Amino acid sequence: MSVYDKLKALQISLPEPITPAAAFVMTVRTGNLLFVSGHIARRDGKPWTGQLGAQLGTQEGKHAARNAAIDVLATMHHALGDLNKVRRIVKVLNLVNSSSRFMEHHLVANGASELLQEVFGEKGKHARSAIGVAQLPLGACFEIELVAEVAD
Amino acid sequence: MSVYDKLKALQISLPEPITPAAAFVMTVRTGNLLFVSGHIARRDGKPWTGQLGAQLGTQEGKHAARNAAIDVLATMHHALGDLNKVRRIVKVLNLVNSSSRFMEHHLVANGASELLQEVFGEKGKHARSAIGVAQLPLGACFEIELVAEVAD
Amino acid sequence: MSVYDKLKALQISLPEPITPAAAFVMTVRTGNLLFVSGHIARRDGKPWTGQLGAQLGTQEGKHAARNAAIDVLATMHHALGDLNKVRRIVKVLNLVNSSSRFMEHHLVANGASELLQEVFGEKGKHARSAIGVAQLPLGACFEIELVAEVAD
Numbered sequence: 001m002s003v004y005d006k007l008k009a010l011q012i013s014l015p016e017p018i019t020p021a022a023a024f025v026m027t028v029r030t031g032n033l034l035f036v037s038g039h040i041a042r043r044d045g046k047p048w049t050g051q052l053g054a055q056l057g058t059q060e061g062k063h064a065a066r067n068a069a070i071d072v073l074a075t076m077h078h079a080l081g082d083l084n085k086v087r088r089i090v091k092v093l094n095l096v097n098s099s100s101r102f103m104e105h106h107l108v109a110n111g112a113s114e115l116l117q118e119v120f121g122e123k124g125k126h127a128r129s130a131i132g133v134a135q136l137p138l139g140a141c142f143e144i145e146l147v148a149e150v151a152d
Numbered sequence: 153m154s155v156y157d158k159l160k161a162l163q164i165s166l167p168e169p170i171t172p173a174a175a176f177v178m179t180v181r182t183g184n185l186l187f188v189s190g191h192i193a194r195r196d197g198k199p200w201t202g203q204l205g206a207q208l209g210t211q212e213g214k215h216a217a218r219n220a221a222i223d224v225l226a227t228m229h230h231a232l233g234d235l236n237k238v239r240r241i242v243k244v245l246n247l248v249n250s251s252s253r254f255m256e257h258h259l260v261a262n263g264a265s266e267l268l269q270e271v272f273g274e275k276g277k278h279a280r281s282a283i284g285v286a287q288l289p290l291g292a293c294f295e296i297e298l299v300a301e302v303a304d
Numbered sequence: 305m306s307v308y309d310k311l312k313a314l315q316i317s318l319p320e321p322i323t324p325a326a327a328f329v330m331t332v333r334t335g336n337l338l339f340v341s342g343h344i345a346r347r348d349g350k351p352w353t354g355q356l357g358a359q360l361g362t363q364e365g366k367h368a369a370r371n372a373a374i375d376v377l378a379t380m381h382h383a384l385g386d387l388n389k390v391r392r393i394v395k396v397l398n399l400v401n402s403s404s405r406f407m408e409h410h411l412v413a414n415g416a417s418e419l420l421q422e423v424f425g426e427k428g429k430h431a432r433s434a435i436g437v438a439q440l441p442l443g444a445c446f447e448i449e450l451v452a453e454v455a456d
Contacts, residue, residue: 021410022410022411022413022414022417023414023417023418023420023421023429024396024417024429024430024431024432025429025430025431026431027431028392028393028394028395028429028430028431030336030337030392030394030453031183031335031336031453032182032183033182035394035395035431035451036431037431037432037433038432038433038434038435051404053287088180088182089180090180090182090187091180091187092176093433095433095435098286098287099286099287100203100286100287101287102287103287103288103289103290103291104289105287105288105289106173106174106289106290107174109174110174110175113174113175113176114175116175117175125175125176125177125180126176126177126180127176127177127178127179127180127187127188127189127297128176128189128190129189129190129245129247129295129297130190130289131190131247131285131288131289131295132285132286132287132288133285133286133435133436133437133438134285134286134402134403134404134436134437134438135357135402135403135404135405135406135407135409135436136407136409136435136436137407137408137409137410137434137435138407138410139407143433143435145431145433147187149182149183183335184334184335185334205439240332240334241332242332242334242339243332243339244328250438250439251438251439252355252438252439253439254439255439255440255441255442255443256441257439257440257441258325258326258441258442259326261326262326262327265326265327265328266327268327269327277327277328277329277332278328278329278332279328279329279330279331279332279339279340279341279449280328280341280342281341281342281397281399281447281449282342282441283342283399283437283440283441283447284437284438284439284440285437285438286437286438299339301334301335
């Protein structure tokens with residue numbers, strides 16, 4: 001099944017890709033590696049704000065992580081022209097806006113990890129880290145960046 | 153001296169490699185690069201919890217960083233079959249669970265950096281960053297991820 | 305215009321490269337990728353301390369980010385011998401020492417992003433992330449690390 005068939009089966013429609021508001025770009029390719037900029041989680045097109053362990057719980061965080069990963073797919077589709085060019089999701093960094101008491105960053109990150117695996121199958125199995133940060137741009141509750149290997 | 157001779161000389165026995173509890177894998181190789189997932193520090197097989205600048209001091213943090221680096225070696229041994237295939241430790245990210253008053257993240261990170269250099273010699277000299285994060289999965293005091301260059 | 309002409313036009317003189325105080329190196333090259341270690345922001349040769357959202361405001365943070373990026377240029381010049389060998393700034397990680405109320409990490413990061421683009425032009429357009437961390441080594445307000453693609 002192509003990546004787009006899987007997205008359809010999952011009832012995911014890719015949003016418009018995000019435009020960087022500042023002096024950077026959303027992706028840079030070097031060799032067969034595609035580096036994707038940090039994407040903050042959005043809900044209804046706006047930053048999904050709040051801190052895990054304070055205003056938000058693990059399930060909401062996981063949902064936010066899934067949303068952010070879908071935005072990354074939109075960015076990659078825009079950059080590559082075809083998501084089937086993805087040979088492997090290599091490495092994901094999951095940044096959770098976290099109070100000092102919250103300790104389930106790995107469960108939040110699963111929202112993104114599971115989505116990537118549903119969409120890309122074996123190619124979606126990635127190395128990753130999940131960490132709790134003090135705050136994120138615009139007060140977002142989650143941010144994700146990744147590196148993918150892409151076809152020639 | 154082979155890497156395993158050095159480990160023996162340092163009286164380090166590699167633990168069983170960690171199994172990811174979630175939808176990710178511990179390493180992904182792309183070309184000659186091996187991306188290693190974040191490993192939290194453990195003590196006696198359990199997460200080494202606590203915050204630097206609160207419950208833990210710099211020396212304990214450094215010890216935790218060394219432990220986490222040894223777990224990374226176990227993961228790399230499992231992934232590569234032979235640690236002598238490592239041509240270079242390229243880049244290490246050191247994440248220190250840190251109160252807002254703690255400022256010795258670089259000294260904590262040395263626990264991992266020195267271990268890598270003891271084991272790999274010149275090949276173990278890496279670029280790195282050390283930062284203080286708000287919290288880590290399961291309350292761990294330290295997490296490390298790295299990128300290595302490996303032989304064909 | 306060469307990179308050095310641009311630096312001259314911007315009235316930027318590169319400082320002496322920083323020497324790592326610990327068991328690591330400032331850059332590692334693997335293939336055509338140069339991984340640059342985290343550089344904390346400095347002012348007058350000393351760590352630029354303070355937290356965004358507490359002691360420091362966005363404009364000061366942006367200035368600190370610019371300073372740190374200039375230090376990175378000095379490091380890259382030292383490592384490569386010639387900054388014109390840079391083919392692309394690939395990926396930048398911007399770490400902002402941030403109170404839990406500060407939400408303008410992206411604006412702080414622009415201090416580094418804009419400098420890189422001024423100096424390298426199109427080659428300076430990079431992927432990036434900006435995040436708020438709990439604390440940084442020596443109390444620095446900002447830290448930057450990056451990956452660049454370099455010529456053979």
